[in-house]
Structure formats: structure tokens, C-alpha cells
Amino acid sequence: MTTIGETDEPRAARRFRDHTLAYAPGELLRWLHRRRGPLAKIGMGTAGYTYLLGPEANRFVFANSDRFRWRDAFDWLVPVDGETSMLLSDGHEHRRRRRLVQPAMNHRQIAGYVDTMTGNADLAIDSWRAGERIDVYRELRAAIRRSTLQALFGPRLAADATFFGDQLQILLDLCDGLPQTVALRRRLSTPEWRKAMAARDRVDERIYAEIEHVRAAIPGKEQTVLASLVHGTDEEGLRLSDVEIRDQTVTLIVAGYETTSAVLGWAVYAMLSTPGVWAKAKAEVLEVLGDRTPTAADLKNLRYLTNVVHETLRLYPAVVVVGRRANEDIEFDGSLIREGSMVIISPYVTHRMPQLWREPTRFRPERWDPRDPGYRKPTPHEFLPFGSGPHRCIGSSMASTELIVMLARLLARTTLSLPAQRIRPASMISLRPARGLLADVVATGSRA
Numbered sequence: 084m085t086t087i088g089e090t091d092e093p094r095a096a097r098r099f100r101d102h103t104l105a106y107a108p109g110e111l112l113r114w115l116h117r118r119r120g121p122l123a124k125i126g127m128g129t130a131g132y133t134y135l136l137g138p139e140a141n142r143f144v145f146a147n148s149d150r151f152r153w154r155d156a157f158d159w160l161v162p163v164d165g166e167t168s169m170l171l172s173d174g175h176e177h178r179r180r181r182r183l184v185q186p187a188m189n190h191r192q193i194a195g196y197v198d199t200m201t202g203n204a205d206l207a208i209d210s211w212r213a214g215e216r217i218d219v220y221r222e223l224r225a226a227i228r229r230s231t232l233q234a235l236f237g238p239r240l241a242a243d244a245t246f247f248g249d250q251l252q253i254l255l256d257l258c259d260g261l262p263q264t265v266a267l268r269r270r271l272s273t274p275e276w277r278k279a280m281a282a283r284d285r286v287d288e289r290i291y292a293e294i295e296h297v298r299a300a301i302p303g304k305e306q307t308v309l310a311s312l313v314h315g316t317d318e319e320g321l322r323l324s325d326v327e328i329r330d331q332t333v334t335l336i337v338a339g340y341e342t343t344s345a346v347l348g349w350a351v352y353a354m355l356s357t358p359g360v361w362a363k364a365k366a367e368v369l370e371v372l373g374d375r376t377p378t379a380a381d382l383k384n385l386r387y388l389t390n391v392v393h394e395t396l397r398l399y400p401a402v403v404v405v406g407r408r409a410n411e412d413i414e415f416d417g418s419l420i421r422e423g424s425m426v427i428i429s430p431y432v433t434h435r436m437p438q439l440w441r442e443p444t445r446f447r448p449e450r451w452d453p454r455d456p457g458y459r460k461p462t463p464h465e466f467l468p469f470g471s472g473p474h475r476c477i478g479s480s481m482a483s484t485e486l487i488v489m490l491a492r493l494l495a496r497t498t499l500s501l502p503a504q505r506i507r508p509a510s511m512i513s514l515r516p517a518r519g520l521l522a523d524v525v526a527t528g529s530r531a
């Protein structure tokens with residue numbers, strides 16, 4: 084029997100070899116697109132959905148952002164993110180809330196988070212022992228949660244990362260169903276609803292205490308996003324209310340770890356199940372970094388690993404569908420979309436279209452290499468894991484950096500293999516391995 088360390092290839096379980104996982108509701112949308120083309124209406128009136136599928140439909144929705152609204156498209160996220168979350172806001176309110184977060188997400192700031200990301204990946208890896216079976220998705224999810232809290236909100240909130248993980252999970256579980264189910268639970272005040280509201284109260288209490296702490300500190304002493312939210316002012320010199328600060332904080336924490344950890348889990352799955360990928364990425368990491376930990380300047384040299392991340396975001400976009408509501412009657416492809424209609428676009432469908440991608444369901448990081456014979460740079464309407472337009476993911480650079488840094492640490496320090504298991508992609512908030520992702524730890528190395 085061979086082990087990973089002795090061969091060029093990881094010992095992926097035979098059943099996963101070169102196997103791209105499909106997400107059933109996403110596949111249904113692909114079928115709908117094949118049958119009906121770029122526009123398909125399901126259901127009646129404002130209770131129904133208008134699916135706008137494919138690159139032309141994406142382009143149309145992004146180019147007409149001002150004709151759509153976000154507020155009641157994401158109602159089911161209100162219990163977690165709050166009424167004033169930027170994700171659920173429109174127009175001026177959206178701009179003022181987003182503006183105060185933006186500086187923390189620029190490239191220079193993100194470069195400063197690399198050590199935090201490395202440290203948190205290392206902390207997880209330190210606890211793994213050769214011969215052990217771990218849920219690698221769950222472990223890395225906890226690492227990303229700590230890392231997000233530490234980078235954006237500082238050490239005090241990061242110290243409570245487990246508390247936030249436990250409480251927010253109760254809220255996320257509440258929302259991890261059909262929007263109608265969430266609304267019904269709310270109306271009937273079911274035990275799930277009450278449990279989630281109690282969890283929300285505990286989260287809020289901790290965040291409001293932290294807001295007070297930051298407010299009482301000497302101005303300029305705290306350099307976190309929370310400090311920007313507390314002390315920053317909008318164009319009219321107005322500050323955010325405490326509720327607005329709370330809602331942006333929870334939105335950033337949840338959006339920061341829920342999506343990124345899902346993609347990280349899929350990256351590990353794809354690398355271990357596609358022959359040659361783990362070995363090639365590992366060789367690159369060793370060549371570029373030697374036994375150093377990565378710095379921001381190294382990331383551009385980890386080209387193959389960057390392509391692995393792109394390819395993972397293509398096949399497993401954490402956000403399978405994005406919704407908006409039409410603000411007015413709109414015409415697309417000869418059909419009328421009535422004011423108030425719920426419009427859905429889908430990165431998942433677009434990213435698996437054979438018209439756009441050769442061998443669309445094959446995990447092939449090389450397709451992102453300009454030297455590859457089949458290379459074609461996709462447009463923003465063809466590759467849209469982070470959306471586009473005024474609500475484009477504010478954390479996209481942070482997420483990409485975190486994915487590359489954490490994968491680089493895994494590659495440098497571990498040898499993993501996939502045991503046979505049932506992996507079930509599930510999604511409401513993000514496309515993730517619902518029952519986790521088991522990996523056997525074949526070997527681990529010490530920190531650099």
C-alpha cells in the first residue's frame with residue numbers, strides 16, 4: 084500500500100477520483116436553463132420567482148442594478164444580519180453603511196491580515212496528529228471564524244470566537260431552509276424561532292458591550308472595523324446608530340466565515356480527489372516559500388494555487404443564487420418582469436455552462452493559466468462568485484487572500500487523504516459540505 088508522502092499523488096478514495104460533486108437544486112436550475120433559456124418564471128405574481136440564467140441575464144441584472152432592490156429579497160436573513168445590514172439595504176442607506184467598512188477591505192489592510200490568517204491555520208494544524216481522522220471543513224471553519232474576528236474586530240472579540248460560533252450557528256440553522264419556512268417559524272414563534280432569538284440576544288449583548296468599550300477608548304487607539312463603524316461619519320457627518328453598528332458587525336462576521344470556509348472545504352476536497360493537484364500545489368508552495376510562512380508579497384507567485392482557488396470558486400460558488408426584487412416593470416428577452424417580482428440569478432448555473440467552459444464539470448486549475456491552449460479570460464458576467472454591481476462582495480480580496488494563505492499552510496504542513504464517506508453539498512446561505520468533510524491525517528510537519 085502506498086501513502087501520500089511516498090507518491091506524487093494523494094491517496095484519494097477511489098470513489099472520489101476526478102469526481103465533481105453536484106448540488107441537486109443547482110442542477111435543477113441548469114435543467115431549467117437548458118429547457119427554457121435565459122428567462123424562466125416559476126409560480127405566480129410576487130410569490131413566484133423569475134430566474135434569469137446565463138451570462139446575458141447576469142449582464143442585464145448587473146447593468147440595471149438601480150431597477151432592483153435588495154431589501155425584501157433577503158428577508159429570510161433578517162434574523163441573523165438585522166434589518167439595517169448593508170446586504171439588506173438600498174440606495175443612500177446602503178452606501179453610508181458600506182462606506183464605513185470599505186477602508187478595512189483595501190489591499191493594504193488585507194496584507195496586514197496575512198499573519199493572522201497564517202497563525203489561525205497553524206493553530207488548527209498544530210492540534211492534528213498523524214493517523215487521526217478529522218472533519219477538515221469544521222476545523223478550518225473554526226480557524227476562519229477566529230481569523231475573521233481577530234483581523235476585523237481585534238483580540239477581545241476573537242477570544243470569544245467559540246461563543247460566537249455556537250450562538251451564530253443556532254441562528255444560521257434557523258435560516259437554513261426555504262425563506263417561507265423561516266417566515267412561518269417567525270409567525271408561529273416556534274421553539275426553533277425562540278431558541279434562535281435567545282441566541283441572538285446573547286450575541287447582541289456581547290457586541291453592544293464591545294461597542295461601549297470601543298466608544299470609551301481613546302480615539303485612534305482601536306484600529307478595528309468596529310472602531311471605524313463606531314467613530315466614522317457619513318457624507319453628512321452623521322454616525323451610525325448602535326443597531327446599525329451591530330448589524331454590520333454580525334453581517335461581516337457571518338459573511339466572513341460562512342462562505343469562505345465552505346469554499347476552503349471544497350478546495351481541499353477537489354485537491355485531494357483530483358489526481359496530481361495536491362502534489363503540484365505543494366511543490367509550488369515549497370518552491371516559492373521554502374520553509375517560510377507566506378507574506379502578502381508571496382501571494383502573486385503562488386500562481387497554481389491561485390488557479391486552484393479560482394477553479395474551486397467556479398465549481399463550488401458559495402453563493403449558488405442571488406436574489407433581487409424588481410422596483411418597476413422591466414423587459415428582458417421579450418418578456419415582462421413585473422414590479423415586485425423576485426428575480427434570481429445563479430453563479431452555479433453560469434459557472435457550469437458548456438457554452439462557456441470546456442469540460443465544465445472537470446476540476447482543472449490549468450484552465451486559468453494564460454499559457455493553457457484552451458485559456459479564455461472570462462468576463463464578469465461569466466465568472467461571478469462575488470457578484471457584481473453596488474453590492475459586490477466587499478470581502479472578496481480578503482476571502483481570496485485567506486483561501487490562498489490557509490491552503491498554503493495546509494500544503495506546507497500536512498499530508499491528507501480522503502476516506503470513503505458520503506459528502507452532501509447543501510446550501511441555503513452557502514454551498515457547503517452539509518455533513519462536513521472527513522480527512523485522514525497521514526502526516527503533519529512543524530511550523531516553519
Ligand code: HEM
Nearest residue numbers: 169170338339342343401402468469470474476477478482
Ligand atoms: C469565498 C468567499 C465569499 C464569497 C463566495 C462571497 C460571495 C458574495 C456575494 C455573491 C455577494 C453579493 C450578494 C449580492 O449581490 O446580493 C457578497 C456580498 C457580501 N459579502 Fe461576500 N463572499 C465571500 C466572502 C466574504 C468575506 C470574507 C466577507 C467579509 C469579511 C464578506 C462580506 C460580504 C458583505 C458584507 C456583503 C454585502 C455587500 C453589500 O451588500 O454591499 N464576504 N458576497
